[in-house]
Amino acid sequence: xxxxxxxxxxxxxxxxxxxxxxxxxxxxxxRDTSMLTFEGAPIQGAAAIAxxxxxxxxxxxxxxxxxLDAQPSSPSMSSILVNVTGALIVDDSQNPLQFSxxxxxxxxxxxxxxxxxxxxxxxx
Amino acid sequence: xxxxxxxxxxxxxxxxxxxxxxxxxxxxxxRDTSMLTFEGAPIQGAAAIAxxxxxxxxxxxxxxxxxLDAQPSSPSMSSILVNVTGALIVDDSQNPLQFSxxxxxxxxxxxxxxxxxxxxxxxx
Numbered sequence: 001x002x003x004x005x006x007x008x009x010x011x012x013x014x015x016x017x018x019x020x021x022x023x024x025x026x027x028x029x030x031r032d033t034s035m036l037t038f039e040g041a042p043i044q045g046a047a048a049i050a051x052x053x054x055x056x057x058x059x060x061x062x063x064x065x066x067x068l069d070a071q072p073s074s075p076s077m078s079s080i081l082v083n084v085t086g087a088l089i090v091d092d093s094q095n096p097l098q099f100s101x102x103x104x105x106x107x108x109x110x111x112x113x114x115x116x117x118x119x120x121x122x123x124x
Numbered sequence: 125x126x127x128x129x130x131x132x133x134x135x136x137x138x139x140x141x142x143x144x145x146x147x148x149x150x151x152x153x154x155r156d157t158s159m160l161t162f163e164g165a166p167i168q169g170a171a172a173i174a175x176x177x178x179x180x181x182x183x184x185x186x187x188x189x190x191x192l193d194a195q196p197s198s199p200s201m202s203s204i205l206v207n208v209t210g211a212l213i214v215d216d217s218q219n220p221l222q223f224s225x226x227x228x229x230x231x232x233x234x235x236x237x238x239x240x241x242x243x244x245x246x247x248x
Contacts, residue, residue: 033199035195035196037193037195037207040191040193042195066246066247067164067244069161069164069242069244071159071161071166071240071242072159073197073228073239073240074198075157075239081205081226081228081240081242083161083224083226083242083244085224085244085246098222098246100207100209100224100244100246102205102207102226104197104205115197115199116195116197116205118193118195118205118207120191120193120207120209120224122190122209122222122224122246123190
């Protein structure tokens with residue numbers, strides 16, 4: 001599963017780098033059929049997802065990845081399931097928030113888009 | 125997405141109930157193509173997965189679900205992605221361990237089997 005892990009790693013690095021620098025740019029990673037469930041709230045489609053992400057009530061955010069696991073998600077196409085756990089630091093907060101996030105990536109023209117995205121904060 | 129949530133809920137309740145009472149019985153939920161990544165270690169196939177789960181070094185375990193999110197995971201078949209966060213209590217420990225776990229369920233003959241399973245403890 002070396003390849004799947006490499007793609008997962010690359011994607012996740014790109015995703016959080018983009019999130020932490022200019023999260024409006026994440027819209028291009030989603031399609032009209034894409035789903036985000038953000039803290040239990042379901043959102044569908046690239047435009048609505050980008051609107052949700054850009055309207056989150058903080059100015060600065062930094063994601064730190066703790067674990068990353070990837071698996072092929074289909075017997076019939078090269079889609080990939082990626083599970084991330086990590087911490088995020090928001091604005092001037094001293095307390096990192098633990099989170100877990102799952103993506104399913106679907107291949108499209110030599111790259112991948114996000115079909116599934118589920119984000120949760122983990123309160124200890 | 126009511127149906128997807130209902131299936132996710134039903135599955136997860138059954139899964140952890142079985143895990144906490146007689147985890148050898150979880151084998152029937154997996155197939156030879158099923159994958160488990162357990163704390164970063166990849167395991168493939170129902171038999172190997174059941175062996176891993178039954179060899180975990182505790183006698184008693186109790187899973188408590190904190191959040192459960194489900195999404196359809198394919199445009200072409202009724203497979204389901206389920207993300208769980210929760211706490212588990214092992215043997216006589218007073219300290220619940222936070223965990224996150226992702227399943228992809230694939231339909232088969234009126235029921236579902238687990239194709240993907242990724243488990244991680246979340247250290248705060």
